[in-house]
Amino acid sequence: MIYNEFQGLKLSALGMGNMRLPVIDGDDNQIDVKAAEEMFAYCMESGINYYDTAYGYHGGKSELVVGELLKKYDRSSFYLASKFPGYDLTNMPKVKEIFEDQLKKCQVEYFDFYMFHNVCEMNVDAYLDPKYGIYDYLMEQKRNGRIKHLGFSAHGDIECMTKFLEAYGKDMEFCQIELNYFDYKFQDAKGKVELLKKWNLPIWVMEPVRGGQLATLSEEATAKLTAARPDEKVPAWAFRFLQAIPEVTMTLSGMSNMQQLRDNIATYEENKPLNEAEMELILGVADDMIRKTTIPCTGCHYCVSHCPKGLDIPFLLKLYNEAMVAGSGTFIAPMALSSVDAEKQPEYCIGCHSCEKVCPQTIQIPDALHSFAQKMGRVQE
Numbered sequence: 001m002i003y004n005e006f007q008g009l010k011l012s013a014l015g016m017g018n019m020r021l022p023v024i025d026g027d028d029n030q031i032d033v034k035a036a037e038e039m040f041a042y043c044m045e046s047g048i049n050y051y052d053t054a055y056g057y058h059g060g061k062s063e064l065v066v067g068e069l070l071k072k073y074d075r076s077s078f079y080l081a082s083k084f085p086g087y088d089l090t091n092m093p094k095v096k097e098i099f100e101d102q103l104k105k106c107q108v109e110y111f112d113f114y115m116f117h118n119v120c121e122m123n124v125d126a127y128l129d130p131k132y133g134i135y136d137y138l139m140e141q142k143r144n145g146r147i148k149h150l151g152f153s154a155h156g157d158i159e160c161m162t163k164f165l166e167a168y169g170k171d172m173e174f175c176q177i178e179l180n181y182f183d184y185k186f187q188d189a190k191g192k193v194e195l196l197k198k199w200n201l202p203i204w205v206m207e208p209v210r211g212g213q214l215a216t217l218s219e220e221a222t223a224k225l226t227a228a229r230p231d232e233k234v235p236a237w238a239f240r241f242l243q244a245i246p247e248v249t250m251t252l253s254g255m256s257n258m259q260q261l262r263d264n265i266a267t268y269e270e271n272k273p274l275n276e277a278e279m280e281l282i283l284g285v286a287d288d289m290i291r292k293t294t295i296p297c298t299g300c301h302y303c304v305s306h307c308p309k310g311l312d313i314p315f316l317l318k319l320y321n322e323a324m325v326a327g328s329g330t331f332i333a334p335m336a337l338s339s340v341d342a343e344k345q346p347e348y349c350i351g352c353h354s355c356e357k358v359c360p361q362t363i364q365i366p367d368a369l370h371s372f373a374q375k376m377g378r379v380q381e
Contacts, residue, residue, distance in 0.1 A: 001047030002268050004249045006202060007149070007173070011079065011250055014239075014268040015050035016043050017206070018066050019057045020254035029059035033068070039261050040069045046265045049078050052252050054117060055085040055102060067106035080108060083117035083153060084134065087335070092123075092132045099141065114138065114147040115176060119164045120156035120332075121339040128167050135168055149173045153206065155332055158191050169199050174249070176204035180214060181241045182286045183207075186294075186325070193247055202249040209238045209253070211326075221285045228281055236267045237274075241282055244273035294321040295368055296361050303355035303365060309348050313355060313365060316346050320372040334376055347373035 002013040022035040043051075053066045063082060070078060082102050085091045091098060103109065116127055116134070127134060141147045152168075153176035154161050165172070175196050183189040196203055209215050215235045217225070225237055232240065242248050255261045274282060297317040304313055323333040337345065346369040355365045373379045 001265070002271050003047075006249050009079070011050055012048045012268075013243075013249075013251060013271075014048060014264060015052055015081075015204075015250050015252045016040070016048050017252040017254035018051065018053040018062045020211075020256045021058060021062065021065065022256055023058070029061060031058055031061050031065050033065055035257070036065060037069055039255065039258060042258065042261055042265075044073060044077070048265070050081070050113075050250060050252075051078055052081045052113075053106070054083045055091075055098060056087070063102055063105040067108065071107050075108070079112035080106060081113035081115070082106065082111055083115040084138065085117050086123045086127055086134070087118040087120075089123060089126055092126050092129075092134065095132065095134045095137045099137070099146075103146070110146045110148060112148045113174070114141075114150055116152040116164075116168075118335075119152050119154040119160065121160050121336050124156060124160050124164055127164065135171075139171060151175055151201075151204070153177070153204075154192075155335065158188060158195055161192065161195060165195075165199055169201075172199075172201060174204055175201045176206055176250075176252075178207040178210075179203065179205045179242065179245070179248070180208050180210050180238055181282045182210055182214060182289060182325075184283065185286060186290055187322075193245060197247055203245070203247045204250040204252065205242055205248055206252050208242055208251050209235055211254075213325075214238045217285065217289075221288065224281060224285065228278055233263065235263065237282055239264070239267050240272055240274050241279070243271055244275075244279060290325075293325050295324075295363055297321075297363060298361060300360060302358040302360065306354040306358050307349075308352060308354065309343070309350060311344055311346075311349060311369075312340075313369070315340075316369060316372065317363070317365070320346075320368055320375075323372065323375050337376060345373070345378060346370070346376070347378045349373075 003010045004013050022032040024030040024032050051066060051070060053062045084095060084098065119127060138147060138150060142150050151172050151174035155178065177189060177192050178187060179189045193203065217234055222234055225234060239251065242251050253264050255264060295317050297314055299314040301314055307313060319333040319336055349366050349369040351366040353366060359365060
């Protein structure tokens with residue numbers, strides 16, 4: 001197992017994410033505890049010492065199972081991470097109640113790592129609102145030794161992350177973002193890496209294979225990768241890509257079965273980062289995937305000045321692309337859409353086609369916005 005240094009700690013470069021544990025009969029709320037126990041044992045045997053969970057994973061069951069499975073091991077042999085669930089605004093006044101509950105569920109006296117969960121456009125203002133006392137309470141817990149290292153995870157854009165950092169960045173020790181070779185350009189993860197580098201914050205990675213989307217590629221893409229690295233499996237390319245980014249300290253993978261676990265651990269037996277030519281190759285594969293699945297909006301904003309409803313069309317098309325790429329598993333698009341004023345939602349497009357007349361990409365914008373509104377359940381099909 002490869003290890004990375006963090007403030008004097010020796011962290012396994014691969015961490016066990018516990019959002020996608022094995023389940024019974026496809027029910028996300030019924031974790032297969034026996035199968036998970038076998039996976040945890042293999043993790044421990046193989047040198048994984050970082051375990052990530054959260055209040056809402058598996059319908060609130062993840063922390064319970066993680067706590068139960070880890071209690072048999074010496075507390076000094078693993079690092080445990082959880083998060084305050086600010087993705088649900090109703091939780092904002094409950095930071096003390098929730099934190100105490102999390103410690104109890106995980107059967108520990110402290111968290112090695114703790115985060116403001118999912119900082120995004122929907123909740124950043126609430127996170128920064130002093131009336132909830134979230135920051136003050138978590139800082140107090142850190143002073144009391146119940147949080148060893150405090151950070152945040154983010155699904156918001158760079159502007160949103162910057163807003164959070166300008167308020168709390170001096171006290172943040174790490175940041176967890178969605179980083180993979182597809183989102184390097186698609187969600188401007190590259191820009192987020194550069195932002196965090198400016199703040200001297202090491203990066204924790206979530207969704208390294210984008211929820212499994214990068215585990216299987218087209219025959220054409222697979223052939224290209226195999227030709228470049230004959231002994232490397234397709235999923236491993238996602239991890240080798242991350243190994244080439246020096247700011248990455250921790251990569252979390254939500255492994256659902258023993259085969260995934262074995263394969264990923266085998267990958268992390270060696271540090272084999274992609275070279276410059278291989279980086280160009282994998283980012284080219286990502287570009288091909290983006291072109292085939294998304295609307296080619298460049299964000300020029302010509303359309304906005306011609307929209308009689310004043311819709312932020314590039315932003316809506318960006319969310320539409322996210323929804324199209326993520327498919328039925330999308331959550332970023334509806335989450336970001338919830339921060340948009342009611343009269344600026346995609347269904348408020350009147351279909352006048354004024355925007356299309358000035359679009360350099362000749363995008364059929366009204367059709368896309370109507371399709372987006374349907375996909376989000378805002379209008380009937």
